[in-house]
Amino acid sequence: MAQSSPRRASALAWFGPVIALLVIVMIYPTIQLFRVSLSQTEFFDPVAFVGLENFRYVLSDPDFWAEARITAEFVAGSLSLALVFGVLTAVILQSLGGKAAAIFRTILLLPWTLSMTVVGCLWLWLLNPSYGPVRYLLSLAGYDTGLLLGDPDLAIWLIVGASAWWSFPYAMVLVTAALQSIPKELYEAVEIDGGSALAKFRFVTWPHIIPTLGSTALVLCIMYVTLVSLIVVMTGGGPLGETTTFSLAIYKETLNSIDIAPAAVISIIVLIANLVLGIGYSVLSARIKRSK
Amino acid sequence: MLTRRRIGASAVLSMALLAMTGAVQAQDIELTYSTFLDPANDTDPRVAAQAEMLAKFEELHPGVKVKILVDPTAANLARGLKSGSGEPDIGRVTSYSLPELVLTGNVAELDGRIAADGIENDDWLLPLETAKFNGHFYGMPQDFRIPLLMYRAGLLEKAGVAAPTTWDEVCATGSKLTGDNLIGYAVPLGNSGGLGGAQALGEYVLSTMLAPDGKYFAxxxxxxxxSRETFVRAAQTIKELYKTCGTTPETSLQFGYSEVHDGLRAGTVAMATFGLARFRALVAQGAGDDLHWAPAPSYSADDKQTVFGFRVVLNANSAHPDEAWELIKFATGPEGQAILAKGGEVVARKSAYDAPYFKDPAAQRQKDWAKLVVERGQVVSYSVILTKFHEIVGEALQRMVLRDGSPEDAYDEVISSYERELARVK
Incomplete structure (x- = not known):
């Protein structure tokens, strides 16, 4: 049945500001982004329509594919470490229980509370190849650390370590919440059946935390894909461009280039990747809700 | 009832109100000045000098107030110009980043104003003509900066070596200094701690190495x-410093401004070619009297050195261009420059050096640097995509060192990448 006019007006009055806000901060910039990607620009101003030329330029640029590889390495590496450490610490602290677990949990949460710039500066100092503690400690063990962040083959993995260190507490907190919602009776049932600790994890813990892990992974993925400041501080994208992810490339291109259209093209690719991840997150969240 | 006294009082009140309105209207003119000097920083003498200069300007121009926009990397100024905004009205930018900003079309050309005000060409450490870009003035010189060799005298004394004057001497001297946790001579090829790779190298070393004849960019x-020969020679020198001289360990590959600064301060870098503006800070931050300076090394002991400096630019979209120009004229004029000199800058105006401040022995260092600018300074043209150029050349040189590439390959990489980037500029 059609809504009456007063109801329609009331709905418009309630939703109007939100819709206007969405148009201003999301729809318009997105349209502008597509417009820029199809143009040649002088700084922020599109000066000529060039069709799909910018897409051809970007996709034929070897740097783009190198950035794609580095982004994949960075996201996959950070995600794997953050999830593994998040689950491990959550399970260990859960089994520890009591005040000690609460204290450790609070301490372990600290990295997550730090700004990315602070995290970057901290790791830059730790990994300094001249006077950094990492180099010093490893040299005591007779190991030559080499250039660390200056090594093109190693730099991205060191950044992966730093980003995982920063983000694993997020996974730990969410997994802890999932663990606390598991009924104790299930563990008792496994015990009665003579199941080991591994069996408890395999048949009780894991099925209960997997949906949470999925949604955590998606959120972290989106964060890693868009992360810039940590890399800017630690390497600036070097050495030899081996730590330049998509987001860093967009940031640098927008700041340093006169024609920012290629950066707009990469932004669209990142946007699509994030959209896919966002849809995945929504679907997964809905599934978790239904299962509860 | 209207009495004579009431009429008189009303007239006086009206005149007072009119005068107040006039004053308010006159004070309505507010200029925004983009500068990296933060008024909240009370430890930097340049801040105090800047405040004194601006106060003097406001005293001379009662209707104009200056609002400072703290802009450490001039990013706000760049954004304002790129987007065609009228703010900030004026700003300080380095001479090497000026061409990139001129390309926005929003930096005002000053030729007409300079001619109309009869500003002399010769009352500058280097002639005003050298401040032109593509045949026009887009900014007025505020100071000059010449690269210096900064070194920890104690470390050189301990090694029994003197400060080098040529690259051959850097090679020989640095190898005697380099050791565990000590870099003999730092060559900053990295881009850590910021964007636009190898910016420090470009600013202090390459702009001189690549332009012995003053030809850097068209x-x-x-x-x-x-030329190709010039680049190959420079790249070869850098490669030798890293690979065969034993002067520059590969840890220096990721160095930028901050790492060189920290190294000189802490004494983990014995020598580096660095900007004179950092000398005072390094001394204050721990290097103390052990930090010495000498003219930067070059291929021959008396080669020209590429000088850069800050230019004060006028936003073409400023709502108050005449008042903004008055401020630029004052800040770069003899009186304003004499005030700014108290902050320790090597001010651009020659006649400012006649000010009483320069009779003080504390100003001797500034006078020595000013003399160096006059005697060995040269000005070059910079690229409109200089940030990109630095990124390209930094990566090519890093590759040469890390992958043992040849200087010729580095040159080919620089040329092809630069041309590709340039093609994107309309």
Whole structure:
């Protein structure tokens, strides 16, 4: 049945500001982004329509594919470490229980509370190849650390370590919440059946935390894909461009280039990747809700 | 009832109100000045000098107030110009980043104003003509900066060596200094701690190495003007410092401004070619009297050195261009420059050096640097995509060192990448 006019007006009055806000901060910039990607620009101003030329330029640029590889390495590496450490610490602290677990949990949460710039500066100092503690400690063990962040083959993995260190507490907190919602009776049932600790994890813990892990992974993925400041501080994208992810490339291109259209093209690719991840997150969240 | 006294009082009140309105209207003119000097920083003498200069300007121009926009990397100024905004009205930018900003079309050309005000060409450490870009003035020189060799005298004394004057001497001297946790001579090829790789190298070393004849980029800031031979020689020198001299360990590959600064301060870098503006800070932050300076090394002991400096630019979209120009004229004029000199800058105006401040022995260092600018300074043209150029050349040189590439390959990489980037500039 059609809504009456007063109801329609009331709905418009309630939703109007939100819709206007969405148009201003999301729809318009997105349209502008597509417009820029199809143009040649002088700084922020599109000066000529060039069709799909910018897409051809970007996709034929070897740097783009190198950035794609580095982004994949960075996201996959950070995600794997953050999830593994998040689950491990959550399970260990859960089994520890009591005040000690609460204290450790609070301490372990600290990295997550730090700004990315602070995290970057901290790791830059730790990994300094001249006077950094990492180099010093490893040299005591007779190991030559080499250039660390200056090594093109190693730099991205060191950044992966730093980003995982920063983000694993997020996974730990969410997994802890999932663990606390598991009924104790299930563990008792496994015990009665003579199941080991591994069996408890395999048949009780894991099925209960997997949906949470999925949604955590998606959120972290989106964060890693868009992360810039940590890399800017630690390497600036070097050495030899081996730590330049998509987001860093967009940031640098927008700041340093006169024609920012290629950066707009990469932004669209990142946007699509994030959209896919966002849809995945929504679907997964809905599934978790239904299962509860 | 209207009495004579009431009429008189009303007239006086009206005149007072009118005068107040007038004053308010006059004070309505507010200029925004983009500068990296933060008024909240009370430890930097340049801040105090800047405040004194601006106060004097406001005293001379009662209707104008200056609002400072703290802009450490001039990013706000760049954004304002790129987007065609009228703010900030004026700003300080380095001479090497000026061409990139001129390309926005929003930096005002000053030729007419300079001619109309009869500003002399010769009352500057280097002639005013050298401040032109592509045949026009887009900014007035505020100071000059010449690269210096900064070194920890104690470390050189301990090694029994003197400060080098040529690259051959750097090679020989640095190898005697380099050891565990000590870099003999730092060559900053990295881009850590910021964007636009190898910016420190470009600013202090390459702009001189690649332009012994003053030819760095074409006058319009597009085509590369240095020769293949010059580049290959420079790249070869850098490679030797890293690979065969034993002067520069590979840890220096990721160095930028901050790392060189920290190294000189802490004494983990014995020598580096660095900007004179950092000397005072390094001394204050721990290097103390052990930090000495000498003219920067070059291929011959008396080669020209590429000088850069800050230019004060006028936003073409400023709502108050005449008042903004008055401020620029004052800040770069003899009186304003004499005040700014108290902050320790090597001010650009020659006649400012006649000010009483320069009779003080504390100003001797500034006078020595000013003399160095006059005697060995040269001005070059910079690229309109200089940030990109630095990124390209930094990566090519890093590759040469890390992958043992040849200087010739580094040159080919620089040329092809630069041309590709330049093609994107309309």
């Amino acid at each position: 006058e319009d800031g597009r085509e590369i003007a240095f």
